Amino acid sequence: MSKGKSTREIAATLAMSQRSLEYNLTSLYQKFGVRTRVDTIAKAKKLGLIPEEELK
Numbered sequence: 876m877s878k879g880k881s882t883r884e885i886a887a888t889l890a891m892s893q894r895s896l897e898y899n900l901t902s903l904y905q906k907f908g909v910r911t912r913v914d915t916i917a918k919a920k921k922l923g924l925i926p927e928e929e930l931k
Contacts, residue, residue, distance in 0.1 A: 878929075
């Protein structure tokens with residue numbers, strides 16, 4: 876997600892359906908209290924869940 880991949884690309888990388896990924900993203904948004912991927916990445920970065928080198 877932090878590298879700007881589409882839902883389809885991420886799902887293919889994780890070997891899951893696009894719908895399953897969308898469900899999991901919605902759950903993640905709720906847990907983080909955010910509404911967008913950009914907000915999710917910012918929150919994960921703030922919490923130290925994404926290494927700095929992953930954002931390049």
